[in-house]
Amino acid sequence: MDVAIVGIGIHPFGRTPARTGLQQGAYAARAALKDAGVEWRDIQFAFGGSASAGSADALVNELGLTGIPFINVANGCATGGSSLISAYNAIKSGQYDIGLVAGFDKHDRGAFNADPKELGIGQWYGEVGMMMTTQFFAMKIQKYMHDYGISTDSLARVSEKSFINGAKNPNAWRREPIGLDEIKSATMVNDPLTKYMFCSPSEGGVALILCRADHASRYTRTPVYLKAASFRSRRFGSFEVFAPSQALQQVDGPTVDASRAAFEMAGVGPKDIDVMQLQDTEAGAEIMHMAENGFCEHGEQEHLLASGATHIDGRMPVNTDGGCIANGEPIGASGLRQVYENVAQLRGAAGERQVPGDPKLAYTHVYGAPGISAVTILQK
Amino acid sequence: MPHQVPIAEGLFTWPADQPALLCSRCQHCGIASFPVADSCMACSGQEVSVEELPNQGTLWTWTVQHFMPKTPYNSGETMETFKPYGVGYVELPGGVRVEGRLTESDPQKLQIGMPMEVVFAPYRTDDDGNEVISFFFRPVQ
Numbered sequence: 209m210d211v212a213i214v215g216i217g218i219h220p221f222g223r224t225p226a227r228t229g230l231q232q233g234a235y236a237a238r239a240a241l242k243d244a245g246v247e248w249r250d251i252q253f254a255f256g257g258s259a260s261a262g263s264a265d266a267l268v269n270e271l272g273l274t275g276i277p278f279i280n281v282a283n284g285c286a287t288g289g290s291s292l293i294s295a296y297n298a299i300k301s302g303q304y305d306i307g308l309v310a311g312f313d314k315h316d317r318g319a320f321n322a323d324p325k326e327l328g329i330g331q332w333y334g335e336v337g338m339m340m341t342t343q344f345f346a347m348k349i350q351k352y353m354h355d356y357g358i359s360t361d362s363l364a365r366v367s368e369k370s371f372i373n374g375a376k377n378p379n380a381w382r383r384e385p386i387g388l389d390e391i392k393s394a395t396m397v398n399d400p401l402t403k404y405m406f407c408s409p410s411e412g413g414v415a416l417i418l419c420r421a422d423h424a425s426r427y428t429r430t431p432v433y434l435k436a437a438s439f440r441s442r443r444f445g446s447f448e449v450f451a452p453s454q455a456l457q458q459v460d461g462p463t464v465d466a467s468r469a470a471f472e473m474a475g476v477g478p479k480d481i482d483v484m485q486l487q488d489t490e491a492g493a494e495i496m497h498m499a500e501n502g503f504c505e506h507g508e509q510e511h512l513l514a515s516g517a518t519h520i521d522g523r524m525p526v527n528t529d530g531g532c533i534a535n536g537e538p539i540g541a542s543g544l545r546q547v548y549e550n551v552a553q554l555r556g557a558a559g560e561r562q563v564p565g566d567p568k569l570a571y572t573h574v575y576g577a578p579g580i581s582a583v584t585i586l587q588k
Numbered sequence: 589m590p591h592q593v594p595i596a597e598g599l600f601t602w603p604a605d606q607p608a609l610l611c612s613r614c615q616h617c618g619i620a621s622f623p624v625a626d627s628c629m630a631c632s633g634q635e636v637s638v639e640e641l642p643n644q645g646t647l648w649t650w651t652v653q654h655f656m657p658k659t660p661y662n663s664g665e666t667m668e669t670f671k672p673y674g675v676g677y678v679e680l681p682g683g684v685r686v687e688g689r690l691t692e693s694d695p696q697k698l699q700i701g702m703p704m705e706v707v708f709a710p711y712r713t714d715d716d717g718n719e720v721i722s723f724f725f726r727p728v729q
């Protein structure tokens with residue numbers, strides 16, 4: 209049984225002081241239900257997650273107590289992807305016909321502060337100031353730039369594009385274009401990354417309605433099919449966040465593994481993809497993830513970015529909604545935002561940021577601590 | 589001279605004439621882990637021995653932390669006294685790449701591949717007035 213996405217809903221990302229994270233989740237869920245033309249009482253199951261805004265299953269208090277099995281998912285940056293995989297399997301197995309996936313969050317300002325003990329790392333690691341995701345991303349891109357000849361200009365070009373796309377997205381947080389020079393000369397956060405090259409924790413909510421593919425036409429004229437959903441954790445030897453040491457022999461990270469699994473599952477290759485949303489926790493991550501997901505060779509990004517290939521009208525549009533850099537990262541909602549954007553693109557309903565040429569295949573990728581990655585491939 | 593205590597037990601030999609970082613080495617596959625672990629992340633083996641890591645290596649990658657982290661950061665600094673610090677992975681030959689704070693925080697003076705050595709120095713003073721000793725990597729002069 210194939211699985212279709214027949215409803216999508218989003219609560220704008222950014223800062224919404226008047227609404228709790230849960231309320232933003234409920235707002236997105238109601239929008240998704242309305243989009244699919246179904247009532248909450250018709251939904252047979254739900255998976256959802258939130259890192260800092262309470263239990264996702266508390267959504268039933270907002271939406272109504274129908275006795276629905278609502279399972280909470282907690283998997284860091286891959287929370288949304290993990291919820292989606294769970295819902296996909298629930299329908300594919302034949303157990304259910306229609307269900308909801310939801311993710312929302314509301315984080316404090318400033319960088320995330322992780323607790324070493326929760327990840328089985330000694331307290332000393334945090335005390336000396338190494339329990340910082342930003343440092344990992346900076347050190348990974350520093351090494352990558354050294355090995356593959358990527359310039360600081362390329363980092364700035366990624367952010368420049370994110371803000372251009374964000375300006376076209378009514379649900380984005382950052383909606384003002386910022387020039388290349390301003391991005392490059394902004395306050396340094398972790399060398400080589402300035403403050404405009406990082407995403408920040410934010411708020412928002414996304415919900416999706418999934419159903420058996422053979423029921424999709426009941427709910428929408430533009431079903432989008434979930435052709436693949438994969439998730440992987442790190443293998444020994446990959447270079448990962450929150451690692452007091454790294455093995456001398458390096459192996460591919462979870463992104464490479466999840467990507468390969470997804471392409472195999474969908475029976476398509478990187479060249480077939482028309483639009484892609486790639487985890488851009490910072491500008492360097494987008495660059496590295498282009499290659500890790502198989503869309504180019506290592507080092508090729510330098511000329512791809514300079515030629516504008518990753519812009520909406522380019523030959524491989526990346527993060528058409530502004531990505532994490534323009535939307536911020538509400539952990540529970542972030543991965544689902546990518547799926548929301550791809551469904552909008554495949555429906556031809558992305559407005560000002562619509563990728564030209566009637567895109568048919570779309571790709572999402574998240575990466576997060578402590579070394580996990582989730583990928584989806586959607587087809588219309 | 590104030591009493592000195594290591595920032596964590598088992599991270600490095602202390603006190604010692606020639607202190608050194610400690611790793612565990614898997615008796616089955618030979619992979620080294622820092623800090624010392626009860627089992628091997630490479631092969632799941634549970635027979636490990638503890639050994640000293642070399643004191644010198646090369647800088648594998650680095651960054652500089654320009655803003656003061658939130659807790660659990662605990663350096664005794666305030667927002668006013670905070671100074672940016674370098675962080676990097678140093679490849680210790682035959683061992684593992686260890687992440688540590690660098691004594692150097694000037695990006696112009698840090699380069700991938702440069703020789704580094706481990707040093708042990710006071711990091712902060714604890715509530716009892718003890719000097720808390722941690723490890724740092726320093727460019728080899």
Ligand SMILES: [Zn+2]
Pocket residue numbers: 614615616617618619628629630631632633
């Ligand atoms: Zn082993």
